Amino acid sequence: MKKIEYTKIKGHSVPYFGLLGGLGFMILLGLLATWYMEHNGHYVTGMTNQIVWGMPHVFAIFLIVAASGALNVASIASVFGKKIYDPLSRLSALLSIALLAGGLVVLLLDLGRPDRLIVAITKYNFKSIFAWNIILYTGFFAIVGAYIWMMMDHNMYKFKKKVGLLAFVWRLILTTGTGSIFGFLVARSAYDAALMAPMFIVMSFGFGLAIFILVLMAAYNWTDRELGDAVVARLRSLLGVFVAASLYFTIVYHITNLYITEHHGVEKFILMDGGIYTNLFWFGQVLIGGLIPLALIYAPFVRTCRKTLGLISTMIIIGGMCQVYVIVIGGQAYPMEIFPGYEVSSSFFDGMVNKYSPSLPEIILGISGMAVSLLLVTFAIKALAFLPSSLADSAVDPHAAK
Amino acid sequence: MSDQINDSRRNFLSKAAVAGSITIAPGVFLHQTAQAKPDEQAVSNSTRWGMLIDTDKCAKGCTGCVDACNNEHALTGFDRPESDAQYIRKVSLVEKQTGHEISLPLMCQHCEKPPCVDVCPTGASMKREDGIVLVDKHICIGCRYCMMACPYKARSFVHEKIEDQTLSAPRGKGTVESCTMCTHRVDKDGIPACVEACTEDDHNAMTFGDLNDPDSAISQELKKHGGKQIRADLQLNTGVRYRGL
Numbered sequence: 001m002k003k004i005e006y007t008k009i010k011g012h013s014v015p016y017f018g019l020l021g022g023l024g025f026m027i028l029l030g031l032l033a034t035w036y037m038e039h040n041g042h043y044v045t046g047m048t049n050q051i052v053w054g055m056p057h058v059f060a061i062f063l064i065v066a067a068s069g070a071l072n073v074a075s076i077a078s079v080f081g082k083k084i085y086d087p088l089s090r091l092s093a094l095l096s097i098a099l100l101a102g103g104l105v106v107l108l109l110d111l112g113r114p115d116r117l118i119v120a121i122t123k124y125n126f127k128s129i130f131a132w133n134i135i136l137y138t139g140f141f142a143i144v145g146a147y148i149w150m151m152m153d154h155n156m157y158k159f160k161k162k163v164g165l166l167a168f169v170w171r172l173i174l175t176t177g178t179g180s181i182f183g184f185l186v187a188r189s190a191y192d193a194a195l196m197a198p199m200f201i202v203m204s205f206g207f208g209l210a211i212f213i214l215v216l217m218a219a220y221n222w223t224d225r226e227l228g229d230a231v232v233a234r235l236r237s238l239l240g241v242f243v244a245a246s247l248y249f250t251i252v253y254h255i256t257n258l259y260i261t262e263h264h265g266v267e268k269f270i271l272m273d274g275g276i277y278t279n280l281f282w283f284g285q286v287l288i289g290g291l292i293p294l295a296l297i298y299a300p301f302v303r304t305c306r307k308t309l310g311l312i313s314t315m316i317i318i319g320g321m322c323q324v325y326v327i328v329i330g331g332q333a334y335p336m337e338i339f340p341g342y343e344v345s346s347s348f349f350d351g352m353v354n355k356y357s358p359s360l361p362e363i364i365l366g367i368s369g370m371a372v373s374l375l376l377v378t379f380a381i382k383a384l385a386f387l388p389s390s391l392a393d394s395a396v397d398p399h400a401a402k
Numbered sequence: 403m404s405d406q407i408n409d410s411r412r413n414f415l416s417k418a419a420v421a422g423s424i425t426i427a428p429g430v431f432l433h434q435t436a437q438a439k440p441d442e443q444a445v446s447n448s449t450r451w452g453m454l455i456d457t458d459k460c461a462k463g464c465t466g467c468v469d470a471c472n473n474e475h476a477l478t479g480f481d482r483p484e485s486d487a488q489y490i491r492k493v494s495l496v497e498k499q500t501g502h503e504i505s506l507p508l509m510c511q512h513c514e515k516p517p518c519v520d521v522c523p524t525g526a527s528m529k530r531e532d533g534i535v536l537v538d539k540h541i542c543i544g545c546r547y548c549m550m551a552c553p554y555k556a557r558s559f560v561h562e563k564i565e566d567q568t569l570s571a572p573r574g575k576g577t578v579e580s581c582t583m584c585t586h587r588v589d590k591d592g593i594p595a596c597v598e599a600c601t602e603d604d605h606n607a608m609t610f611g612d613l614n615d616p617d618s619a620i621s622q623e624l625k626k627h628g629g630k631q632i633r634a635d636l637q638l639n640t641g642v643r644y645r646g647l
Contacts, residue, residue, distance in 0.1 A: 038576070040562065041560070041561045041562035041563060041575050041576070042485070042559065042561045042562075042576075043480070043482055043485045043561035043562045047485075047561075048484035048485045048561075049484065049485055049486075049487070049488075049549070049555075049557075049558050049559060049561075050484060050555075052546040052549040052550060052559060053546060053550065111543050111544045111545055111576070112542070112543065112544015112545070112546070112559060112560070112575070112576030112577055112578070113542065113543050113544045113576040113577060114543075116541070116542075116543045116544075117543075119524055119541050119543055120523060120524060120543050123524040123525055123541055124523070124524070124525070125519075125522055125523060125524060125525040127520050128520065128521050128522055128523045128547075129521070130521060130522075130523035130545065130547050131523040131524070133523075134523060181547075184520075184521070184551075185517075185521075185550055185551055186517060186551075186553065186636055187517060187550070187551055187552060187553035188550070332550070336553070336555050338508075338553065338554060338555065338632060338633065339493075339495055339632070341497060341498055341499065342495040342496060342497055342498065342504075343495070343496040343498060344493060344494070344495055345493070345494045346491045346492060346493040346494065346508070347468075347483065347488065347491050347492070348488050348491045348555065349483075349484070350491075350493055350508075350555065355484075
């Protein structure tokens with residue numbers, strides 16, 4: 001195996017600046033959408049006093065969960081010692097920081113008072129998992145930033161493994177925190193489950209790796225760098241394991257709820273008669289995000305096809321968005337069980353399935369968060385040497401080199 | 403002679419004035435001590451404000467408490483019921499098994515262990531020493547996590563710019579709010595607007611008082627008849643209790 005050489009991308013081409021410009025334009029639209037929502041107030045969005053977290057949260061949570069998952073590739077190399085992933089570690093760490101930044105931007109700009117960011121980072125209620133998350137996010141930037149430094153600086157390289165281990169533990173805690181935002185909610189039938197934390201961790205594996213694969217393939221394709229089958233095949237089978245694990249957690253979550261009588265209502269809602277939520281669950285999360293990708297990953301006839309892997313990754317991202325939508329919005333749409341055993345009605349929509357239609361500004365804000373992530377990556381790989389010059393089999397695969 | 407009469411009249415008047423002062427003074431002083439605690443004096447946990455609602459007395463279709471609350475806090479709607487704020491609402495219940503109908507007002511239950519306070523990242527959601535759960539609108543960042551956490555759906559988010567606010571109940575776009583148990587009244591020895599309206603309408607379905615004082619009307623009522631908590635399974639020890647539920 002040759003020594004891996006990392007180089008910056010040239011980034012002089014028209015398409016490169018076109019990409020930067022396009023992403024910048026999306027971010028500009030996101031800022032305009034934010035201004036519109038904040039100036040008028042949230043009544044111009046689809047959010048109400050019943051559906052208090054809307055589309056921006058779906059994007060933000062997806063990105064934050066995917067962020068920790070994107071770090072997996074680096075962790076597998078430095079914590080679990082799998083050499084073939086080593087050349088991918090820098091990009092993995094960079095992408096994880098970028099995704100987290102994108103998610104947090106969306107979360108921040110959807111606050112009722114985003115101007116009070118300074119309050120959020122100076123006043124802490126340590127019993128709040130949300131407050132802990134703010135600390136975990138900040139720590140993630142610092143630790144993964146240091147991790148990148150250790151990887152890039154020859155003098156610091158000896159600390160790479162230790163910092164990598166810290167980053168790995170931190171990312172597990174971070175996603176535990178994200179899942180616990182829902183797990184700790186006793187009020188709503190769809191949440192209030194310890195399983196939320198590990199389920200979010202497993203979801204992160206799939207979401208993060210799917211985005212990583214797309215970014216990797218695009219970067220190598222657009223910069224004419226070689227990406228060998230060895231790396232791609234490894235990532236592909238890893239993706240299969242993650243998708244299967246995610247499906248497993250989904251099954252356990254629903255089977256458990258189906259066993260517990262008090263959760264029958266919410267299960268019936270999500271699985272059978274929840275309309276859009278039922279469709280998103282079965283067709284989006286299970287079929288597009290789970291079963292079809294699994295079938296394609298293990299189908300022998302398309303095993304080496306890069307386009308199919310791109311399609312699989314895209315499907316996992318779409319399915320993942322559906323899954324987060326069902327969790328975040330579906331969980332709120334189902335009427336809160338304040339009076340079990342009673343039929344309830346009021347002027348505040350008690351006892352009714354809460355309606356939600358995402359508004360355009362919300363969707364634009366969410367997409368602009370993705371644009372922030374991609375812009376950071378696009379810029380960073382030009383500024384610093386994140387990408388190996390070649391990921392050809394001979395460069396990365398110890399067996400091929402022999 | 404006339405001087406003597408004047409003297410005796412003067413003596414009588416001055417004695418009467420002293421006697422009168424002695425008679426009236428305690429009342430005057432009592433009135434003064436019954437005035438609200440000074441603003442600089444903090445509330446104490448020797449008091450726990452609570453409310454008892456008798457659903458048998460709560461008239462179906464009556465929205466006296468809701469109207470009074472809306473008026474008290476200037477909760478003017480924008481004709482957008484899904485995003486307009488409601489601190490208190492009338493809920494109609496029909497028991498699925500028996501068809502038994504119940505009408506009750508539902509608002510912040512002022513829990514002893516409020517989930518909204520637990521989850522609030524900045525501490526804006528807070529509980530006063532006297533048990534009233536409030537939002538500090540100066541440090542609320544509008545994340546709405548408290549609304550996700552409240553098991554009573556008691557909180558509202560201010561979805562748009564507010565005009566014509568009252569001095570005693572300031573509100574702000576982009577922050578969360580809910581029933582304050584009318585602290586501005588309670589701190590001045592008054593009672594919440596909803597309770598007052600219910601009493602004025604002669605329904606007397608709402609009793610307000612100190613749960614820590616065994617002699618208070620609410621404690622006596624609760625001791626005699628009991629009072630249920632909504633979602634008692636969550637063990638939040640709510641300050642608002644219900645009879646007939």
